[in-house]
Amino acid sequence: MIAINNLTFEIGARALYDEANWHIKPGEKIGLIGANGTGKTTLLKLIVGDYTPTSGSISKSKDLTIGYLNQDLLSYASEKSILHVAMEAFERQNQLHTEIENLLKKLETDYSEDLLNKLSDKQHEFESLDGYNIEYKAHEILAGLGFTEEDTHRKLSTFSGGWRMRVMLAKILLQAPDILLLDEPTNHLDLPSIQWLEEYLRNFEGAIVIVSHDRWFLDKVINRTVESRKGKLTVYAGNYTFYLEEKALREEIQRGEYKNQQAKIKQEERLIERFRAKASKAKMAQSRIKMLEKMDRVDDVDDDNPTVNFTFKFSKQSGRNVVNIEDLSKSYPNLQILSHSDAVIEKGDKIALIGANGRGKSTLLRIIAGTDHEFTGKADTGYNVTKTFFAQHQLESLHLDNEILAELQAFAPRHTETELRSILGSFLFTGDDVFKKIRVLSGGEKSRVALAKALTADANFLILDEPTNHLDMQSVNILIQALQQYEGTVIAVSHDRHFLANIANKIWFIEDQKIKEYPGTYVEYEEWMAKRKVQPKAAASAPKKEEKKEAPKQQQPSEDKSKQLKKLNSDLQKMEDQIAALEKEVKQYEEKLADPAVFNDQAKLADTNSGYQQKQNQLKLLQQQWETLAEQIMELEA
Incomplete structure (x- = not known):
């Protein structure tokens, strides 16, 4: 389909690509990866012809059709409805539809055979291009990307940039080109839309090249990985994990x-x-x-996986209850977000708040952070809790005339310059970059400064709204490592599932205007949700005859259910206290095993190791019992 041979592309004195080679074959689903600045977006622009190579060639098959989604499309504006904009993908069908309408009008006064033949030909071509189903297809894809039926009739200009980008993605998907070039397609999508897009791309018959920092998304979609590094393109015959x-x-x-x-x-x-x-x-x-x-010299391996070398510091520990939410209700005109909802954030919780856009995730974060007071009920902060809140609007608090390093030094004087440079380096500001004025930075760079600033705060409770936006994979991994070793409490909204899977020990989601909690990791939550979706379908598809044979189950009174839930929650709390006590004992044994006085004495070592194994087995058994009990509670609450 596309052959890249000895490609060289120079920007000033720097060669972004130096005699790079790559062949794209039909049906391949490729992830184009690499650190920021290695030329991934530039390569897509070279393929579509926006840029011209310095030397080498890019050859394409004759009549190859390309669908190209890029961030420049954010500026596209139209006063037409989003349905109309999406259906612009069907250029020939739309043209035929107009011609058929004109011919039908003429036939009202002219019954000539010539006109009838023309109409027949046009209708036959329109049908062969599946013209009668194009509106249905447009509705289907727009719905998959999160638009309601009502939305489809609104003007494109009334939507925010992120939602306009979804419309452009819908238009490109409807074109069904031979190859899709997608530059950060998940940037403006929520989790349900990302999952829908994954399924769509897996079934797409053409070739796909995706530039993305979402490794979970790449793993679900691609079967080839191409790394852009040091001016070369290296092919790996598998998904991102294989790479x-x-x-x-x-x-x-x-x-x-x-x-x-x-x-x-x-x-x-x-x-x-x-x-x-x-x-x-x-x-x-x-x-x-x-x-x-x-001699052909072999290069040493560069370390592309930096580890975190800074630590969070906070001067005081919080109490056990970090946030208490009671009878919380929140609404906007024509939209109820929460209704009489209860929830508790406890010390040490690392909560992922997930769900579709528009369900109130960011609103809930603002209520927890104390920046939104327009609600009824309580959202009380606990004893000794010190908060820091990262959100995109925090960019406004940056001092534009400060240099990046000076901005952090003024905010976090307890940190040394070395520590602050280390944090900034993790977020792609290296060397003299730290002396840039904030006013000259792009929106994405300002966002990274604001995140680095949030992480230097003297806070035992972090509230993070989409912290991985504008970060490459290495920086996301640095943030994950930092949060894993953070001893405080975290609640985060993100659509990066790799990030969520590695930092969260509880999942919150908003359903039926209530805050619901899953007491486990994101991977466990996905498995639970998959079962939850299958069970109602299985019940609905059960044969009616079987249903008649079974004795009808008596409905348990809601009062009994409430008592049962109360008892189970009490048992769960007791079990959690037992687990905490056992974990403490296990840690004490580990400290003993590391003590030279113990491991140099064979009798003491054997005795300590025996006690350690016994406590470990007790802990494992108790954790299994806790999981079983937690699942019972979730089933009763569903």
């Missing part, structure tokens, strides 16, 4: 080759030094010098 494993294996081999070659070079250099001064051996020494000069 990580394969790259690690290749680097291990390269590291071994490098060490062996370095050992050989040192050996040759010692021989040369030893025999250079002897006239009888001078010729041999010169021969070895030439051999070393001609």
Whole structure:
């Protein structure tokens, strides 16, 4: 389909690509990855012809159709309805529809055979292009991307940039091109829309090239990974997880080759030094010098996976209850967000607040953060709780005339310059970048500064609204590591499932205007939700005859259910206290096992290890019982 041969593309004195090669075949689903600034978006622009290579070639199949989603489409404006804009994808069908309408009007006064033949031909072509179903297809894709039936009749200009981008994505998908080039397609989507797009792209018959920082999304969709690095394009025959494993294996081999070659070079250099001064051996020494000069040097492996080397600091511990939500109700004109809802955030919770856009996630965060007071009920902050809130509107609090480093130094004087530079480096500000004025930064760069600033606060409770926006994969991993070692409490809204899966120990979602909680990780929550969706379908599809044979189940009174829930929750609380006590005992045993006085004494070591194993087994059993009890509670609450 597309052949890239010896591609070189220079920007000023810098070669973004240097004799790079890559062939895209029909049906391949490819993730184009690499650090920020390695030229991924530039490569897509080269493929579509927006840029011209410095040298080399990009060849395409004859009549190849390309659908290209890029961030420049955010500026597209129209006063037409979003349904009309999406249906612009069907250029030929729309043209035929207009021609058929005109011919039908003419036939009202002119019954000539010529007109009838023309109408028949146009209608036949329109039908062969599935013209009668194009509006249905447009509605289907717009619904998948989160638009309601009412939305489809609204003007494009009335939607925000993110929603307009969804319309442009719908239009490109409706074109059904031979190849889709998608630059950060999940940036403006919520979780349900991302999951819908994953399914759509998996079933898409053409080829796909995706630039994305969402590794979970890539793993679900792609079957090839291409890494843009140091001006070259390296192909891996699998998804993103395969790429990580394969790259690690290749680097291990390269590291071994490098060490062996370095050992050989040192050996040759010692021989040369030893025999250079002897006239009888001078010729041999010169021969070895030439051999070393001609040797193809193996490069050492660069470390592309930096680890976090800063720690969160907060001066005081919070009480057990961080936030108490009681009888909370919140509404906007014509939209009820929450109604008489209760919830508790406890010390040490790391909560992922998830769901579709418009369900009130950001509103709930603002209520918790104390920046939204227009509600009824309570959202009380607990004892000794110190909060910091990161959201896109926090950019307004940045001081535009400050340099980046100075902005953080003024906000967090307890941190050393080295620590602050380390944090900024994690968010892609390295070297002299830290001396840039904030006013010259792009929106994405300002967002990264605001996030770095939030992480330096003296806070034992972090409230994060879409913290991974504008971060590349390395920076997301740094943020994950930082939050994993953070000993305070976190609640975060994000559509990055890799991020959620690695930081959350509880899931919150808003359903039926109530805050619902799943007491487990994001992966466990997805499995639970999948079962929850299947069970009602299975019940609905059960044969009617079987239903008649079964004795009707008596409805349990809501009062009994309430009492049962209360008892189960009480049991769960007791079990959690037991687990906490056992975890403390296990930690004490681990400290003993690390004590030289213990591990140097065989009798003490055996006794301590036996106690440690016993406590570990008790803890494991109790955790299994807790999971069973938690599932019973969730089923009763559903």
